[in-house]
Amino acid sequence: MKSYPKILSKNFEVPHAQHIGVYLSGGGYEAARKVYTSWKPEQLIEEVKKSNLRGLGGAGFSTGMKWAFIPKDSTRPHYVVVNADEGEPGTFKDRYILCKDPHALVEGILIACFAVGSHKAFVYIRGEYVEPIRIFREAVREAHEKGFLGKNVFGTGYEVEIVIHQGAGAYICGEETALLESLEGKKGFPRLKPPFPAVKGVFGCPTVINNVETLACLPPIVNLGAEWFAKLGCEKNGGTRLYSVSGHVNRPGLYELPLGTPLREIIEEHAGGVWKGRQLKAVIPGGISASILRSDEVDIKMDFNSLARVGSMLGSAGVVVMDETTCMVTTLLVAARFFAHESCGQCSPCREGTGWVLKMIERIYEGHGRSQDLDNLLDIGKNMMGNTICAFGDAAPTPVISYITKFRAEFEYHVRHGKCDLEDRSQKSE
């Protein structure tokens, strides 16, 4: 198996790495100390731009650019908000960082605060993460004790406080403006943009929102340099990525690999191949919101641009593998149920569309499909896309359109015969 440097996961196997002593002994907080004691914010932003670090929550926007949007002349306080509302089905990387290397996140937050002139960071962690919250809270306490947080960070007189904010169960709060609303004590309704959070974010103040994994990349960038980091990845995609691999593989788990690692390599080498000796049928490459790939499409590099070129996306790098026994109607039912459950209900196309689509797929699943259903589903999906306040309206119909388009014959069989062709096939072979 090919092996790659471990940047983000280097501490995952280290015993007690969640304790500050262990973290420090591995050179922890040196990057933050360096930045606070000898760097200028502009220099830091330039360095991160050069590193080609892109937002690893899913959108893939340049982190350095995002920081640079924070207005320099603003008299209002600036905030760093950490998106730890990990909820994209198929993704579990942030949980690993929070649990196994929480100080990497604390250090990343310190660096981000310095870059944008913020003295307070809110860490929005999904409500179900009771254990990760407990561990991260302890890390914050330890960092405070050491003087890395508080009123006098590294003796520089610079103040940084971290507030841990526990969510309460809403996938939409992973959308950054819904997260801000939620942080302000409201329903998670995504905001109209502009203004963008960099200008008017939490409490109406300039705010930068970064994902956990993104922030954890900052200490290595500072320590080892932007060029080194950029070179780890591929063109315009610096660094490595924590690929969450799940589904029908022999070794489901989290794998740190460079951006641009071929998808087939991830499945066959790192995750141990398709389980039970079966054939690969399909892969979701970047969380449930990404277009599905058929088995003949997996010879592709896992980076933002390569996946975008084939109409899918790297997203959160949640790789969900499906073997030949997978019924695509069932998978679509699961996806549709999720989106109908999680739509915030603000925009008409998404609110009504997600529920409608789910009911249609349920009907097909139960054997009452009609000949026009599939074309209707594609059309309804298309009507939702691009017409809502946030990207949820684009994500929700993506499985509908991509599963039906790529596995049309299977859906048609289901509609015509009221059951799955896989059932029929397995019966015939017996």
Place this chain on the structure above:
Amino acid sequence: MQAKFQMSSELKTELDKIVSQYETKQAALLPVLNLAQEKYGSISPEIESWVADYLQLPLMKVREVVSFYTLFHAEQKGKHHFQMCRNMSCMLRGCEEMIEYLKERLKLEDGQTSQDRCFSLSTVECLAACEMAPMMQLNDRYVGPLTKESIDQILKEIEINN
């Protein structure tokens, strides 16, 4: 007239500390509700109106929030709350069978709580632990990959501890 709900003074002190971390009182709404639910087991209408008064919010703004987020519930859950993930990776690895098995063992349907308030069973969307599929959240703890044997084992442990 029903007696007005009173938050314990101990909890009130804790809540005051939370509120002080935020720029607005409203921003403390989720943490305050989370903590109240942790202590009282549910968000009753009385707690809703106490929180509204406490954070100086219109009652409707609290109502909206409580109804929006799935972790808030008005009814008391069982001492052992089984939340079975039924999203993609768990489905692929057989969560439906596990859910059926658990329903059978607990004699509960999705969303139900046993009469003795010992067990609750819910199906939930992705808990972001797909590597341990099929998995569940049992109270605060993530458990997986589940098999019929591991479910039997968990239930046995609960029985012993009771």
Place this chain on the structure above:
Amino acid sequence: MPILKIDGKDIEVPVGTSIIEAAKKAGIEIPHYCYHPGLSVAGNCRMCLVEVEKFPKLQISCYTPVTEGMVVHTQSERVKDAQQAVLEFLLVNHPLDCPVCDQSGECELQNYYMKYGLYDSRLMEDKVKKHKAVSIGPTVMLDGERCVLCSRCVRFCDEVTHTHEMGIVNRGDRAEIEVAPGKEVDNDYSGNVVDICPVGALTDKDFRFKCRVWFLAQTPSVCPGCSRGCNIEIHWNKERPYQTPGERVMRLKPRFNADVNKFWICDEGRYNYHWIDQGRLLKPMQKRRGVPHEVSWEEAFGTLSGLFLRPQEMGVIVSTDMTNGDLAMAQQLFVSELKVKNVAYQWIRKSGKEDELLMKADKTPNTRGAQALGFEDRSGEIYEQIEKGQIKILFLFGHNLMEILGKDQAEKMRSHLETLVILGPHAHEGINLADWALPSAVYAEKNGTFTNFEGRVQKISKAFPPMGMAKSEREILKEMARQAGIHINLTV
């Protein structure tokens, strides 16, 4: 000011104007549900999507500000497809119960379906069940299934009245409007949530099932309920009076006036119309030997004009409920022509609220108008002179002496008078004191103007003819004067 092109038309609008407002200015309608110019922008209904050149996605016209050189298309195929799609989404869970819905005929789902929808239904699924026919306040009913979740009502209660009674609970297609437990939509402006509801979700208990809206005629007017003079529309039943026996006015609606009331009216004003057709004085009456008899106008004018020969024994008390035209006629006749000295208005304190938004303490519409015409509030002096026997003839406009003075005092006052002439629309108990009771028209039955508390002169229009034999005060006085050989031509 930026110049942009919408559907080929060049339009110049101030910086910051939204596309939807710019289009409105050019006479181009962009369909919408959640957008309301009196509220913050929510941008959730997605009905107002338009195509803006150089933007890859369709944009919501309510939130997109115009820029110099912007080129907008509101009629392109893409836009039409999107409008049709949004309508289809909005109707997925709508009960389509128009035959029993009170909003029928003024429903934007119906209207837009005919204009922008016209698709064949492809819905096979069961609809989401929500709460129906819920009383959410003394005047407002909610049907959750008809709601399009535009949130206008919620924003109204948050932003205009700051009472925050309403909200949207749950999420996804289970979302619905709710009122906080134990609370009601019971603020001073509740009725406005019905006006701004674009569909049949919120209906008004006062109006529900009284009349189909297509039987209504609309007449612009001004609310006579206080000195604000909110602009209103009188909605009255032109064809089916038997549906609500004897009442012609079915409801009052606010009429936009940027300077006076914007889009709103208060509930006090809104429901202040049932009196119009109730207990009306229908014919001129003369008391003979203590018993009222019906008389013709000719008889009344003939006899009463005779009183004009004794102006020095005459007192006149007008009311600030009268229009400027009626007051001007009274002023011309009694002051200018007859030189009556004792002419005044009497201001009546009526119960009601006052606030910072619209409601004024002066619950009469034309105090400023009466003052501008030279009337003063000297009614007290007139009553004194009546008691001293200096005034023997009193012309009283609209007022009810029983209410003003109390029964005993009113009767005592009456006993000092030789002739009491009361002009008014209603047959209240005070009318029994009169020797002559002359039926006058209410504001909805005449043209004229009121001058509001800021001195703004505002027009009211005649919705329907006066009830029975009633006439406007202006006509009555003019005719009476003519009988006495006095010709008055007013241009007011």
